[in-house]
Amino acid sequence: xxxxxxxxxxxxxxxxxxxxxxxxxxxxxxxxxxxxxxxxxxxxxxxxxxxxxxxxxxxxxxxxxxxxxxxxxxxxxxxxxxxxxxxxxxxxxxxxxxxxxxxxxxxxxxxxxxxxxxxxxxxxxxxxxxxxxxxxxxxxxxxxxxxxxxxxxxxxxxxxxxxxxxxxxxxxxxxxxxxxxxxxxxxxxxxxxxxxxxxxxxxxxxxxxxxxxxxxxxxxxxxxxxxxxxxxxxxxxxxxxxxxxxxxxxxx
Amino acid sequence: xxxxxxxxxxxxxxxxxxxxxxxxxxxxxxxxxxxxxxxxxxxxxxxxxxxxxxxxxxxxxxxxxxxxxxxxxxxxxxxxxxxxxxxxxxxxxxxxxxxxxxxxxxxxxxxxxxxxxxxxxxxxxxxxxxxxxxxxxxxxxxxxxxxxxxxxxxxxxxxxxxxxxxxxxxxxxxxxxxxxxxxxxxxxxxxxxxxxxxxxxxxxxxxxxxxxxxxxxxxxxxxxxxxxxxxxxxxxxxxxxxxxxxxxxxxxxxxxxxxxxxxxxxxxxxxxxxxxxxxxxxxxxxxxxxxxxxxxxxxxxxxxxxxxxxxxxxxxxxxxxxxxxxxxxxxxxxxxxxxxxxxxxxxxxxxxxxxxxxxxxxxxxxxxxxxxxxxxxxxxxxxxxxxxxxxxxxxxxxxxxxxxxxxxxxxxxxxxxxx
Ligand SMILES: Nc1ncnc2c1ncn2[C@@H]1O[C@H](COP(=O)(O)OP(=O)(O)OP(=O)(O)O)[C@@H](O)[C@H]1O
Ligand SMILES: [Mg+2]
Numbered sequence: 064x065x066x067x068x069x070x071x072x073x074x075x076x077x078x079x080x081x082x083x084x085x086x087x088x089x090x091x092x093x094x095x096x097x098x099x100x101x102x103x104x105x106x107x108x109x110x111x112x113x114x115x116x117x118x119x120x121x122x123x124x125x126x127x128x129x130x131x132x133x134x135x136x137x138x139x140x141x142x143x144x145x146x147x148x149x150x151x152x153x154x155x156x157x158x159x160x161x162x163x164x165x166x167x168x169x170x171x172x173x174x175x176x177x178x179x180x181x182x183x184x185x186x187x188x189x190x191x192x193x194x195x196x197x198x199x200x201x202x203x204x205x206x207x208x209x210x211x212x213x214x215x216x217x218x219x220x221x222x223x224x225x226x227x228x229x230x231x232x233x234x235x236x237x238x239x240x241x242x243x244x245x246x247x248x249x250x251x252x253x254x255x256x257x258x259x260x261x262x263x264x265x266x267x268x269x270x271x272x273x274x275x276x277x278x279x280x281x282x283x284x285x286x287x288x289x290x291x292x293x294x295x296x297x298x299x300x301x302x303x304x305x306x307x308x309x310x311x312x313x314x315x
Numbered sequence: 316x317x318x319x320x321x322x323x324x325x326x327x328x329x330x331x332x333x334x335x336x337x338x339x340x341x342x343x344x345x346x347x348x349x350x351x352x353x354x355x356x357x358x359x360x361x362x363x364x365x366x367x368x369x370x371x372x373x374x375x376x377x378x379x380x381x382x383x384x385x386x387x388x389x390x391x392x393x394x395x396x397x398x399x400x401x402x403x404x405x406x407x408x409x410x411x412x413x414x415x416x417x418x419x420x421x422x423x424x425x426x427x428x429x430x431x432x433x434x435x436x437x438x439x440x441x442x443x444x445x446x447x448x449x450x451x452x453x454x455x456x457x458x459x460x461x462x463x464x465x466x467x468x469x470x471x472x473x474x475x476x477x478x479x480x481x482x483x484x485x486x487x488x489x490x491x492x493x494x495x496x497x498x499x500x501x502x503x504x505x506x507x508x509x510x511x512x513x514x515x516x517x518x519x520x521x522x523x524x525x526x527x528x529x530x531x532x533x534x535x536x537x538x539x540x541x542x543x544x545x546x547x548x549x550x551x552x553x554x555x556x557x558x559x560x561x562x563x564x565x566x567x568x569x570x571x572x573x574x575x576x577x578x579x580x581x582x583x584x585x586x587x588x589x590x591x592x593x594x595x596x597x598x599x600x601x602x603x604x605x606x607x608x609x610x611x612x613x614x615x616x617x618x619x620x621x622x623x624x625x626x627x628x629x630x631x632x633x634x635x636x637x638x639x640x641x642x643x644x645x646x647x648x649x650x651x652x653x654x655x656x657x658x659x660x661x662x663x664x665x666x667x668x669x670x671x672x673x674x675x676x677x678x679x680x681x682x683x684x685x686x687x688x689x690x691x692x693x694x695x696x697x698x699x700x701x702x703x704x705x706x707x708x709x710x711x712x713x714x715x716x717x718x719x720x721x722x723x724x725x726x727x728x729x730x731x732x733x734x
Contacts, residue, residue, distance in 0.1 A: 119614050139616040155614045157607035159675035160600075168604055169615030171597045178597055181531045188533075201534070 068131060070095045070229055070260040071116070071147075076125030078108075078115055085111045086122070087284040092277075093229060093260045098251055100271040100292070101264045103281035104304055109264050110152055112281065113231050117149045118142045130228075143170070146228035150235055152264075154218045158207035162199065163187045165206050166221045190224045191216070194250060211238035219247065229260040236270060248274050268297050282307035338540055353669040355720045356684045359713070360691065367695035374698045378563035382576055384694045386497050389578040390415065390641035391657055392686030395664035396589055396679050397633025400626040402665055403593075403606045405674025406455065406462035410447070410469035411661055414631045415638030416653025417473045418443040420480040422639065423487040423648045433492045437639065444635025445628055447473065452627030456620035462627075470658075478650060486649035489642045496581070497643035500574035503560045509580065510556040518545040578640060582683060589633065590679040602626060606675035637661075656707070663710065664689045667717035688713065 071093040078086040085108045093099045103109050114120040116127075118136040127134055129145050136142050142149075156165050163180070164171070166187045172179045187202045198213055206214060215238055222230050232251065236244040252274050255261045265271055271278060272292060280287040280303040288309040295309075303309040367375040374380060394411050401408045408414075422440035425431040431439070451469055455462045481487055501509070521541055528535040556575055564572035593599040604612040605622045613619050641657070642648045668685025670677030692713060696706040 117614070139614055143616055149614075151614065155608070155611035157604045157611050157675070159607035160603060164600060164604070169601070169612065169617045171600050173597055177595045178600055181528055181533060184533050185531050203534075 068095075069093065069128075070130060072126070072128040073112075073116070073122075074126040074128075076112070076115060076122040076127070078111055078120065078122050085284050086115070088125070089281070089284070089286045090289070091279055091286065092289060093262055094277070095228070095260045096255055096258045097276040098255045098261045098263055098274050099277040099279060099289075100275035101262055101279050101281060102266070102268070102271060102300065102304055107281040107304075108284045109281055110233055113149060113233055113262065113264070116142065116231065117147060139169075143225070146226065148222035148225060148227040148230050150215075150218045150222050150230070150232045152233040152237075154214055156206045156214060156218060159205065161205050162191075162202040162209075162217050165217055166190070166224055168221070170225070186224065187220070190220050194220055194223070194246075212240060212243045215239060215243075215247075219250065223250075223254065227259060229262070230254055231262040231264075233264045234266065235263070236265065236267065244270070268300060271300075272297060280304055280309065335539065335543075338537070338543070353678075353681050353684050356668050356681070356688055356717065359667075359716075360684065360688050363688065363691045363695065367691065367698070371695070371698045375695055378558055378561050379565065379572070380694065380698070382500070382559060382563055382572065384690050385576050385582070386578045386644055387694060388686050388690030389497055389582055390637045390644060391660045391689065392582060392664060392683060393585060393637035393640055394634045394657065394661040395668075395682035395686050396585055397630040397637070398661050398665050399589075399670050399677050399679055399682050400593070400602065400633075401462070401630045402662075402670050402672060403602050403674060403677050404623060404626055405606055405672075406623070406626075407466065407662070407672075408451070408462065408627065408630055408634075409466040409658060410451065410473055411466075411630065411634040411637075412653040412658035413470055413473035413477055414444055414447045414634040414653070415641055415657070416648065417447065417477045417480065417638075418635035419489075419638030419642040419652060420477045420487070420648045422493070423489055423642060424480055426490045426493070427488050433490070437493075440635050440639060441632055444632040444638070448628035448631025448634075449624070451631065452624035455627065456623035474654065477648070477652070481648060481650060486647050488647040489645075493639060493643050494646055495577070495643070497576075497578045497640045500559075500572065500576050501580060503574045506556050506560060506575035509575065510552045513583070514545070514549045514552055517548055521545065581636075581640070585633070585636070586679050586683050589629075592629075593679060598622070598625070603675060608675075660689050660693075660710070661686075663714045663717075666721065667714060669721070671721055672718075685717075 069092045071091070073089060073091040075088045075090065076086055077084075077088060089108070089112060091099075091101075091112070101109050101112070111120065115122040116136070118138045118141050121137045127136060129147075134141070134145060136145070136147075157168065160168070163184050167183050172183050172186075174182070184202055191199060191202065194216065199209075199216070206217060209217065215235060219232070219235060222232070232247075235251075236247050239247060248270060251261055251263055255274075255276070263271070263275060275292045277289060278292050278295065278300060279289040280300060282304065285307070287303045287307055290309070299310050394415055398408060398411055418440045421443045422436045425436040425439055426433065447469070451462070451465055454460055454465050500506075518541075521536070521544070525535045525538070525541055559575050559579075560573055562571060562573045564570055593602065601612065601617045601622050604615070604617060605619050609619055612622075638653060641652055645652065664685035665677065665682045666672060666685065667688050668677075668681030668683070670681045670685075689710060692710050693706055696709060
């Protein structure tokens with residue numbers, strides 16, 4: 064397929080919610096420095112797959128390897144420790160907290176046992192500036208007061224605040240306007256160019272072909288194929304998403 | 316370009332915030348946005364004090380009554396402070412009153428019947444509270460039973476435990492030392508020393524924080540606002556201590572009563588300690604996070620059951636402190652300690668002060684303010700020779716008004732996008 068040791072490798076992962084068998088033996092490979100797009104129809108299991116990677120709904124079965132070694136990810140702390148950051152589809156922000164506290168949620172910096180508000184605020188500001196976020200006037204605003212796009216930015220900023228190895232974004236552009244979408248896609252590309260692994264979930268194939276290096280197609284809880292973007296076409300991907308079959312000659 | 320425009324913005328901000336008018340404008344904008352905090356409670360308190368002072372100038376405004384009011388309300392207010400931690404999670408503790416009663420009962424029993432030293436008996440009281448809180452917290456967080464049901468069961472059960480502890484006699488004395496806690500006063504000079512130290516600490520701490528923020532290049536409170544706040548605090552604290560330092564005994568030649576009540580010192584101390592726990596520690600941040608969005612907190616790696624457990628533990632331990640103040644005021648534990656309206660007043664105090672029953676919003680100082688409102692109503696109505704019936708009706712109405720203010724400010728906040 065492509066060069067580089069895989070950052071993340073899933074083999075045959077399974078996940079059920081009660082009687083619903085959502086993931087039925089899914090394989091996924093994410094390489095550093097590449098954007099892997101994860102596509103599939105509504106309910107295909109994309110969000111469930113990344114929640115398993117993040118450890119908030121651990122997989123029932125299957126192999127999970129990170130940087131070549133088998134790991135056990137059973138809680139968000141485990142995935143954070145590996146350097147995996149996730150921007151969830153529903154953003155997972157606390158409306159009653161300000162931007163700073165949301166960005167450091169669960170990982171607040173302390174000095175002498177006291178939350179170090181100043182350093183946190185300065186670093187939050189820095190990170191947001193690094194993402195060239197212009198619309199946020201104060202990082203002390205409560206998240207409830209932000210627009211959909213601003214909330215999205217906060218969620219993304221939270222993911223890049225830490226020295227992450229793998230950033231997963233679940234439909235990060237769904238709520239964004241044209242200019243903001245463009246910014247997020249540029250950011251996604253920048254992260255990969257910095258050598259991080261990036262997984263991008265999106266329903267917008269224009270976006271996918273614009274930034275992705277690899278495309279993984281999920282169909283009803285099964286991985287149809289993972290292919291290089293340059294070797295396939297939009298029509299073939301659409302067919303794979305809707306029928307669950309990829310035309311001959313595309314599979315890598 | 317963005318940086319340039321922002322800088323212009325900042326300097327404009329700084330200039331407008333350097334005047335009293337600019338500050339007032341900023342504050343009004345915040346209020347209009349629905350961020351009212353405990354302002355309604357403070358306004359209500361002022362209105363009540365004015366009303367009762369006009370109706371009963373000869374008794375209500377007396378320093379004697381003022382001191383008495385603080386001691387009367389200390390128990391409920393402290394229970395309310397503990398309750399804030401549980402309310403912040405969107406949970407409730409209906410058993411807090413009898414947790415106070417049971418813990419205090421254990422203390423009195425050990426002190427009087429078993430002759431334990433005071434320190435050990437008080438420790439046992441706190442441990443009893445902590446154990447009760449641990450049980451409730453474990454059931455709520457591990458089994459996922461709604462706290463309303465669990466603490467309703469505890470409310471009934473603990474009442475039985477308390478009656479068992481008291482036994483046949485119907486009451487146990489609190490002993491001399493405990494009785495003093497909620498009846499004696501600090502020497503006048505010590506009251507002043509404490510006041511000066513408190514104000515100085517506040518001014519110095521906020522000044523240093525501002526300087527540090529400026530050095531970090533962060534937005535800081537304008538020096539004018541700092542000066543106004545510190546000055547205002549100094550005046551209020553000064554007035555209170557002054558008023559409490561005058562002789563307020565009706566028969567001063569028999570027994571002199573003056574100075575800051577020990578109860579007030581305990582109230583302020585608890586407010587500072589519990590407030591710092593909530594606003595300064597990582598744990599406190601997590602409490603707000605769980606109250607705001609438990610799923611987001613869980614995904615951020617916060618141990619949600621542990622936060623729930625510790626909040627119930629703390630709440631019940633603080634309730635035990637409230638229990639000490641209750642038995643100290645009434646001279647001992649009896650079959651109504653922690654019962655009747657104590658719990659409802661405590662929840663009411665927290666809510667009136669601005670704590671939301673929906674979780675995620677509230678401060679310890681809210682309980683102090685709300686507790687004072689409840690106490691003023693009870694005290695003032697008593698002086699007006701109003702029967703209990705009217706007192707309950709008025710308190711109920713005030714609680715309803717407070718809850719409406721919460722709901723309305725929420726709707727307002729939703730409209731402007733704040734919480
Ligand atoms: N917590 C849960 N409990 C039960 N079923 C669930 C749960 N989470 C997801 N599912 C089910 O798993 C299936 C896959 O859901 P998932 O959210 O992973 O889809 P998705 O591919 O992310 O879809 P979308 O594009 O709409 O976001 C759906 O049928 C959903 O009903
Ligand atoms: Mg999804």
